[in-house]
Amino acid sequence: MNIQEIKQRFEIIGNSPLLNIALETAVKVAPTDISVLINGESGVGKEAFSKIIHALSNRKHGNFIAVNCGAIPEGTIDSELFGHEKGSFTGAHDTRKGYFETVNGGTIFLDEVGELPLETQARLLRVLESGEFIKVGSSKTQKTDVRVIAATNKDLLELAARDKFREDLYYRLSTVPIKVPPLRDRKEDIHLLFRKFAADFSEKYRSKIVTLEPDAAQMIINYSWPGNIRQLKNIAEQLSVLDEDKIVNASELQRVLPPERQSLPMLMGTNVDQGMSERDIFYKVLYDMRKDMNDLKSIVFGMIQGGNTPDGMGVNPVTENTPMVTPTPIFYHPNLNQQPIQMAHNPLGNQVIELNNIEPVPESLSIEDKEIELIKKALNKYNGRRKKAAQELGISERTLYRKIKQYDLE
Numbered sequence: 001m002n003i004q005e006i007k008q009r010f011e012i013i014g015n016s017p018l019l020n021i022a023l024e025t026a027v028k029v030a031p032t033d034i035s036v037l038i039n040g041e042s043g044v045g046k047e048a049f050s051k052i053i054h055a056l057s058n059r060k061h062g063n064f065i066a067v068n069c070g071a072i073p074e075g076t077i078d079s080e081l082f083g084h085e086k087g088s089f090t091g092a093h094d095t096r097k098g099y100f101e102t103v104n105g106g107t108i109f110l111d112e113v114g115e116l117p118l119e120t121q122a123r124l125l126r127v128l129e130s131g132e133f134i135k136v137g138s139s140k141t142q143k144t145d146v147r148v149i150a151a152t153n154k155d156l157l158e159l160a161a162r163d164k165f166r167e168d169l170y171y172r173l174s175t176v177p178i179k180v181p182p183l184r185d186r187k188e189d190i191h192l193l194f195r196k197f198a199a200d201f202s203e204k205y206r207s208k209i210v211t212l213e214p215d216a217a218q219m220i221i222n223y224s225w226p227g228n229i230r231q232l233k234n235i236a237e238q239l240s241v242l243d244e245d246k247i248v249n250a251s252e253l254q255r256v257l258p259p260e261r262q263s264l265p266m267l268m269g270t271n272v273d274q275g276m277s278e279r280d281i282f283y284k285v286l287y288d289m290r291k292d293m294n295d296l297k298s299i300v301f302g303m304i305q306g307g308n309t310p311d312g313m314g315v316n317p318v319t320e321n322t323p324m325v326t327p328t329p330i331f332y333h334p335n336l337n338q339q340p341i342q343m344a345h346n347p348l349g350n351q352v353i354e355l356n357n358i359e360p361v362p363e364s365l366s367i368e369d370k371e372i373e374l375i376k377k378a379l380n381k382y383n384g385r386r387k388k389a390a391q392e393l394g395i396s397e398r399t400l401y402r403k404i405k406q407y408d409l410e
Helices: 003-010 017-029 046-055 077-082 118-130 156-161 167-173 187-205 214-222 228-242 250-256 278-306 367-381 386-393 397-406
Strands: 036-039 064-068 107-111 132-134 141-143 147-152 176-179 330-332 340-342
Touching: 003 017, 003 046, 017 046, 017 176, 036 046, 036 167, 046 064, 046 107, 046 147, 077 118, 118 132, 118 147, 118 167, 156 167, 187 214, 187 228, 214 250, 228 250, 367 386, 367 397, 386 397
Parallel strands: 036 147, 036 176, 064 107, 107 147
Antiparallel strands: 132 141, 330 340
16 A cells, blocks of 8 residues: 555645655554654644554554543553552442553554653553553553554653653654654645645535635745644634635734744754743743843944943933044953954043953852742733743643742742
């Protein structure tokens, strides 16, 4: 079965080279029993790849189950995956089979595997290595024959470096990694996908098909789509329901598209639409500090070149009778990123300003201090509403609660 037949069978839309590479990898690995790790941002369609692998494997007649690891509470995840014995914990009124027992001979898809607790990760590693597991509250070892396909939108090696994910489990899962590209890297596919969704919703709501005028089509191609295919589908549905004439121009499309977020410098290769780590918050602080430094340099250079200060700083503006600034040789200040700075005569006091002698004001470089400062600002901005503050910081509410408790910011 070639790639085009795969796309038709599983309704995969697009001709992006990155998409084709991911599909080719999935087709090649499907007939084996090798564990697969699917990497990709939220909303790119990772589950569709797991279904393709299962459908083309020797286990296609066996059970397939998709488990969202991030949606199951930490206290019950072991019971869900491996089962439990009667009376093993409060509420365990009966013996229960877990997914690894019920899907024996089939395929289990572990979505958001990076959310698994470390104890559960150890149990999963044992299943992958020996096919053995133990129910919660039992001492009896059981065998299972299950193929594991995992998916994540996080950098698992980065989590491993912070002791939040087992490195040995990462290498066991990622025998064959598959990278599903984000929608912004598949620009040639965006309009095709929109037209497919528009046709589907036209049939669903028994209405005309929404079409985009050229300016609107170009707008969706240039948009960053942080929610990827899921977000594009939602926009197509909104327009199918709300737009009256079903012919959408750029201004009409702009009303339903959320404002694009300003990108921040990050070392991680994934889009962390699930929350920022402590390191990411620190980069945000550094980004803001750099912007402030650039603004300060612009003010200083304006003072030097124009012979005056910005409005509101208590210095009279330059007039016809004000002595001209006499430039002198260029010097470099070590604390301003090696930008050229001139010494100049002050027209008010006829003194020489030597910027090289200005001592930098010491500033705390503690990540913890900057983190506390950001959290306080966000809470003050939204009058203590933690949900809004967490969204502003780019972290989850659970992380914000933990930080508030950790730093005693109640």
